[in-house]
Amino acid sequence: MNKVDLVIIGAGPAGLTSAIYASRSGYKTIVIEKSAPGGKMNNTHKIDNYPGLEGKEGWEFSMSFSAQAKNFGAKIIGGDVVEIKNLDSKDSKIVVLKNDIEYMCKTIIIATGLKPKKLEVVGYDKYFGKGISTCVVCDGAFYKGKDIAIIGGGNSAIEESLFVSDLVNKIYIINKFSEFNAEQITLNKLKGLKNIDFFYNTNVIKILGKNDKVSSIKIKNVNTKKEKEINISGIFTYIGWNAENFFIKDKEMLDKNGLLIIDKENMQTKYKGVFAAGDIVSKQFKQVTIATSEGTKSALEAVKYMNNL
Numbered sequence: 001m002n003k004v005d006l007v008i009i010g011a012g013p014a015g016l017t018s019a020i021y022a023s024r025s026g027y028k029t030i031v032i033e034k035s036a037p038g039g040k041m042n043n044t045h046k047i048d049n050y051p052g053l054e055g056k057e058g059w060e061f062s063m064s065f066s067a068q069a070k071n072f073g074a075k076i077i078g079g080d081v082v083e084i085k086n087l088d089s090k091d092s093k094i095v096v097l098k099n100d101i102e103y104m105c106k107t108i109i110i111a112t113g114l115k116p117k118k119l120e121v122v123g124y125d126k127y128f129g130k131g132i133s134t135c136v137v138c139d140g141a142f143y144k145g146k147d148i149a150i151i152g153g154g155n156s157a158i159e160e161s162l163f164v165s166d167l168v169n170k171i172y173i174i175n176k177f178s179e180f181n182a183e184q185i186t187l188n189k190l191k192g193l194k195n196i197d198f199f200y201n202t203n204v205i206k207i208l209g210k211n212d213k214v215s216s217i218k219i220k221n222v223n224t225k226k227e228k229e230i231n232i233s234g235i236f237t238y239i240g241w242n243a244e245n246f247f248i249k250d251k252e253m254l255d256k257n258g259l260l261i262i263d264k265e266n267m268q269t270k271y272k273g274v275f276a277a278g279d280i281v282s283k284q285f286k287q288v289t290i291a292t293s294e295g296t297k298s299a300l301e302a303v304k305y306m307n308n309l
């Protein structure tokens, strides 16, 4: 079995920050990532609110966080964590990957973030990947000059609509609530554009397709009960998130939303030496700055734990 000091699960801003701190302290640190290092920063066109780095693109953050972690000696390994075992053990916890590779370690930091919620309507599963996406930054370019729908009422829906507004012909923003729960500054910019149609109090009821691709969307106003079908080529959903927690078998570690419960003083879960950071931790606000600060704290606590072994 492979032996390391610290396994960090997830290479988003939380996990990569933990990796910078832990590897810099001299502990053998690996970060296991099932997708691309950078996490949700890869799905964000610009991160304008990170102090000192205004206007940098999401992928630039991902690259520089990863490079910094590697420079200090952390290894970023591609892999999907499917189980964590022996959590009661002081210094021999086990992290299991999908391909059955196992890592024994003294400490674990869980930084697996969230995954997009599915829209529970007819046509979603059938056309996912065939005109439906959860990432404008990744797939927006396919819709140059076309009409698209963006579903959601929060910051992600608004920010990503603004990002793609120059590229596409028209955007229909479908919000099930009577107002947006988003930053006013971004919302105002979007409201000033001519190619955006806003729908409030409106649910998506069906996604339709032709030739195995999305061709239209059926919506319904919850107040007037009026239905409408809109022809579009693409749909992007930003309707909330679920915790990335399926590898956690001990459900006592989780709150009712599936997020990790920790002692906020030391970022520790109910198991000694098992820490958590970032969006996967139960809290109200989810931002890169919060993920990095929790990544820092959890790494420093992990280092303290290992120093005391």
Ligand SMILES: Cc1cc2nc3c(=O)[nH]c(=O)nc-3n(C[C@H](O)[C@H](O)[C@H](O)COP(=O)(O)OP(=O)(O)OC[C@H]3O[C@@H](n4cnc5c(N)ncnc54)[C@H](O)[C@@H]3O)c2cc1C
Residues within 6 Å of the ligand: 009, 010, 011, 012, 013, 014, 015, 032, 033, 034, 035, 036, 037, 038, 039, 040, 041, 043, 044, 046, 047, 048, 049, 050, 079, 080, 081, 082, 111, 112, 113, 114, 156, 159, 160, 244, 247, 277, 278, 279, 280, 286, 287, 288, 289, 291
């Ligand atoms: C569209 C969008 C725009 C945003 N804009 C901003 C912004 O402008 N400013 C800002 O501050 N914040 C923004 N955010 C929020 C910010 O991106 C998140 O708060 C932050 O990325 C959380 O970091 P994290 O490391 O906790 O999780 P994530 O970034 O989600 O990273 C978690 C990583 O863990 C990996 N993972 C999950 N499960 C496993 C597993 N079993 N095995 C291995 N790897 C696993 C995932 O693949 C992922 O790479 C935005 C988010 C979105 C979606």
